[in-house]
Amino acid sequence: MNTVNKKSELKPCASTYGNVLTNLGRSNPDIFVLEADLMKASGTRPFMEAYPDRHINLGVAEQNLVGVAAGLAAMDRIPFACTMANFISQRACDQVTISVAFNKFNVKLVGCYAGLSQEKNGATHISIMDVAIMRALPNMKVVVPSDHAELAEVLSFAEKDTGPMYIRMPRVLPESLFDQSYRFSFDRGYRLREGRDITIIANGISSSVAIDSLEVLKKEGIDAAFIHLPVVKPVDEDIILEAADKTGAILTVEDHSIYGGLGGLVTEIVSKNRSAVVGRIGLNDMFGLTASLDFQLNYFGISVENILKCAKEVLISKKNIR
Amino acid sequence: MEDKITELKNTARQLRINTFKAITNAGGGHYGGSLSVIEILTVLYFDIMKIDPKKPDDYERDRLVLSKGHAGPVLYTALAMRGYFPLSDLKGLDKPLSNFPKHVDRLKLKGIDASTGALGQGLSIACGMAISLKQQKKDNFVFVVLGDGELNSGQVWEAAMTASKYNLDNIIAIVDRNMLQIDGSTEDIMPLEPLKDKWKAFGWTVFEADGHDVECLHESIIQAKKSKGKPNVIIAKTIKGCGVSFMEGKWQWHSGAIDENQYKSCLQELGEGV
Numbered sequence: 001m002n003t004v005n006k007k008s009e010l011k012p013c014a015s016t017y018g019n020v021l022t023n024l025g026r027s028n029p030d031i032f033v034l035e036a037d038l039m040k041a042s043g044t045r046p047f048m049e050a051y052p053d054r055h056i057n058l059g060v061a062e063q064n065l066v067g068v069a070a071g072l073a074a075m076d077r078i079p080f081a082c083t084m085a086n087f088i089s090q091r092a093c094d095q096v097t098i099s100v101a102f103n104k105f106n107v108k109l110v111g112c113y114a115g116l117s118q119e120k121n122g123a124t125h126i127s128i129m130d131v132a133i134m135r136a137l138p139n140m141k142v143v144v145p146s147d148h149a150e151l152a153e154v155l156s157f158a159e160k161d162t163g164p165m166y167i168r169m170p171r172v173l174p175e176s177l178f179d180q181s182y183r184f185s186f187d188r189g190y191r192l193r194e195g196r197d198i199t200i201i202a203n204g205i206s207s208s209v210a211i212d213s214l215e216v217l218k219k220e221g222i223d224a225a226f227i228h229l230p231v232v233k234p235v236d237e238d239i240i241l242e243a244a245d246k247t248g249a250i251l252t253v254e255d256h257s258i259y260g261g262l263g264g265l266v267t268e269i270v271s272k273n274r275s276a277v278v279g280r281i282g283l284n285d286m287f288g289l290t291a292s293l294d295f296q297l298n299y300f301g302i303s304v305e306n307i308l309k310c311a312k313e314v315l316i317s318k319k320n321i322r
Numbered sequence: 323m324e325d326k327i328t329e330l331k332n333t334a335r336q337l338r339i340n341t342f343k344a345i346t347n348a349g350g351g352h353y354g355g356s357l358s359v360i361e362i363l364t365v366l367y368f369d370i371m372k373i374d375p376k377k378p379d380d381y382e383r384d385r386l387v388l389s390k391g392h393a394g395p396v397l398y399t400a401l402a403m404r405g406y407f408p409l410s411d412l413k414g415l416d417k418p419l420s421n422f423p424k425h426v427d428r429l430k431l432k433g434i435d436a437s438t439g440a441l442g443q444g445l446s447i448a449c450g451m452a453i454s455l456k457q458q459k460k461d462n463f464v465f466v467v468l469g470d471g472e473l474n475s476g477q478v479w480e481a482a483m484t485a486s487k488y489n490l491d492n493i494i495a496i497v498d499r500n501m502l503q504i505d506g507s508t509e510d511i512m513p514l515e516p517l518k519d520k521w522k523a524f525g526w527t528v529f530e531a532d533g534h535d536v537e538c539l540h541e542s543i544i545q546a547k548k549s550k551g552k553p554n555v556i557i558a559k560t561i562k563g564c565g566v567s568f569m570e571g572k573w574q575w576h577s578g579a580i581d582e583n584q585y586k587s588c589l590q591e592l593g594e595g596v
Contacts (some may be wrong), residue, residue: 064480071450098440
């Protein structure tokens with residue numbers, strides 16, 4: 001069983017995204033990097049300097065960004081198109097749907113500054129439904145990495161994989177959340193902690209908070225398992241069903257709407273043929289705020305305290321049902 | 323050359339008849355905007371484009387993005403007549419689970435370079451293709467057929483700026499300027515004029531052609547291919563529903579259905595059997 005590291009400092013994802021793509025671009029002449037005037041946020045200036053003829057900046061025009069990426073993929077090139085997660089999933093939604101997903105073009109869509117990591121940019125910029133939108137699209141794979149090491153592995157995987165993929169990339173992530181033995185695999189989720197009472201499931205920036213909550217839960221007498229679920233589509237259904245069987249209670253944690261994202265996904269799977277209680281932490285029919293990441297995480301309940309509170313509630317429901 | 327033009331005229335006549343039959347067999351459809359692009363696709367598929375039906379996936383081919391995806395029946399028919407698949411396959415048009423959905427689907431048929439149907443998206447895809455060809459130093463062309471109604475869409479102009487920024491002279495866009503869209507005249511719904519000036523202002527070289535004159539279209543495309551440094555657009559003046567007198571110039575025939583008697587008289591008018 002993998003274990004998790006102690007609290008790791010949050011660092012901008014731009015450095016990893018820019019560096020990994022620059023490295024991949026060196027060995028693979030088909031990689032293109034596409035921007036919509038947010039190179040500063042994505043960190044791809046090194047790629048532009050190294051391979052100017054494969055770095056395309058479309059300006060503030062996200063629909064066109066996605067369409068041009070589709071055209072490059074039609075020529076068997078490998079475009080990584082990045083802009084803020086809200087814009088790539090919302091403003092360019094029809095282009096992502098038709099030009100990319102319906103065409104099944106090999107486009108890598110990267111939503112940067114995803115979720116609450118937009119901080120003070122507030123509701124207009126905080127993506128609260130990108131996972132829900134992308135997950136609903138046929139042919140689209142969806143990955144939500146939780147630390148820099150995992151982000152790097154996801155990007156390397158994306159280069160080799162064929163077909164549309166969405167990668168949710170916050171502004172910041174912990175450098176290293178998991179121990180050395182952890183290796184990202186596209187095919188599975190990870191039970192990083194065993195437990196009998198309840199299973200906490202998280203991904204993205206929320207995995208770090210969920211991990212922090214495990215010791216507190218233990219102190220409160222709650223024996224919680226933890227599943228880290230970076231790939232939400234195609235999802236490892238078995239690990240979720242197994243969690244329902246083993247603990248009969250699940251709590252999901254995400255900095256996203258509780259509708260259609262990780263919480264929605266887990267609920268859909270469990271409801272197929274299991275009787276387990278699922279609690280969902282995330283944004284409940286609300287827009288993001290103009291506030292720091294810490295403030296917003298606390299406000300929307302993505303905190304150790306709220307995980308403990310919700311876990312207790314879920315356990316009461318579980319007891320009442322059984 | 324004269325023989326070639328005569329041959330293209332005959333091909334266009336046959337393409338119009340076969341397309342008309344396919345749409346009618348499907349129970350009706352987008353007659354108007356299909357009949358207006360007949361000569362455009364004739365000249366592209368039977369004259370200009372570097373393609374080989376025996377090698378539909380050949381990387382060294384020219385590409386076509388039918389941005390007005392609702393003219394799919396014309397593209398299907400052109401591909402069939404060009405030898406990509408039997409003409410009899412067109413019976414599948416609009417039938418459930420067939421390879422001939424109303425709007426073109428590249429995953430279902432060889433010869434379709436991009437699935438389209440949501441208007442306004444084709445020119446961006448063409449830009450991506452053309453950027454790749456330039457970067458690979460290949461001399462193939464990317465042709466894009468745009469409806470005039472879809473020029474309402476902002477994405478078209480985002481893509482127009484992109485083609486200009488990257489000097490994509492390997493793109494030749496052809497606007498099917500039939501002056502009509504679903505709800506009425508393009509100039510009533512959302513005025514496009516001065517259209518030539520708009521394209522020029524976006525950095526394009528603009529040609530104008532009679533969109534139903536194969537010789538004129540041929541000449542314009544040859545000129546556009548020679549024109550370097552900037553992307554090229556041909557504004558092809560066309561008649562919506564061209565060839566069927568009661569449909570011609572009527573926005574009401576953007577799409578619709580006809581009865582058996584109309585079908586027979588239309589075929590006669592289109593020169594079936596001549």
